[in-house]
Amino acid sequence: KAGVTQTPRYLIKTRGQQVTLSCSPISGHRSVSWYQQTPGQGLQFLFEYFSETQRNKGNFPGRFSGRQFSNSRSEMNVSTLELGDSALYLCASSLMLGSPEAFFGQGTRLTVV
Amino acid sequence: GQNIDQPTEMTATEGAIVQINCTYQTSGFNGLFWYQQHAGEAPTFLSYNVLDGLEEKGRFSSFLSRSKGYSYLLLKELQMKDSASYLCAVRVNDYKLSFGAGTTVTVRA
Numbered sequence: 049k050a051g052v053t054q055t056p057r058y059l060i061k062t063r064g065q066q067v068t069l070s071c072s073p074i075s076g077h078r079s080v081s082w083y084q085q086t087p088g089q090g091l092q093f094l095f096e097y098f099s100e101t102q103r104n105k106g107n108f109p110g111r112f113s114g115r116q117f118s119n120s121r122s123e124m125n126v127s128t129l130e131l132g133d134s135a136l137y138l139c140a141s142s143l144m145l146g147s148p149e150a151f152f153g154q155g156t157r158l159t160v161v
Numbered sequence: 162g163q164n165i166d167q168p169t170e171m172t173a174t175e176g177a178i179v180q181i182n183c184t185y186q187t188s189g190f191n192g193l194f195w196y197q198q199h200a201g202e203a204p205t206f207l208s209y210n211v212l213d214g215l216e217e218k219g220r221f222s223s224f225l226s227r228s229k230g231y232s233y234l235l236l237k238e239l240q241m242k243d244s245a246s247y248l249c250a251v252r253v254n255d256y257k258l259s260f261g262a263g264t265t266v267t268v269r270a
Binding site for chain 2: 154
């Protein structure tokens with residue numbers, strides 16, 4: 049079965065712009081989590097969605113937001129981009145909220161210039 | 162938040178055994194995970210421990226002691242392809258996952 053699909057794979061934006069990233073979970077999976085990975089901070093939790101509702105949120109500013117659609121696909125949006133937002137954004141898909149195993153997508157590499 | 166510590170780097174020889182330790186401080190513990198991440202790739206799930214003891218899966222084993230806030234990942238019969246970053250992650254009751262900074266393992270011939 050198809051894995052987790054994230055689009056786009058690479059993105060270059062300028063400061064002040066906004067960006068939307070997309071994640072399609074594994075078919076049948078209903079929980080989607082988003083993470084930011086940088087060399088300095090490692091993997092940091094952004095938020096988790098289940099049944100179109102945000103269930104958990106990490107310690108990121110309000111510029112970071114997300115949503116989940118009825119087909120479990122999820123998007124995350126970052127507004128007013130800053131240089132420090134340059135990172136690999138990873139999406140993880142799980143069967144249910146709290147499932148022990150999460151499957152990660154290949155990520156979207158965002159570069160803010 | 163959770164405080165998760167693991168060594169930054171480890172080097173071992175092909176065929177050897179390496180043990181990666183992870184210590185954590187948290188409240189509402191609800192599971193410990195190990196992920197493997199090769200450079201430029203997504204993390205892949207290796208193991209999950211929620212009760213004390215050893216979980217074995219082929220060449221990889223993971224151990225948990227909840228009272229000590231301690232886990233280790235044991236990699237046996239090391240192969241060159243095991244060179245990667247190994248991430249320890251702790252989940253708490255609200256299902257949030259917090260990751261350690263990762264341990265880069267280099268396997269040498």
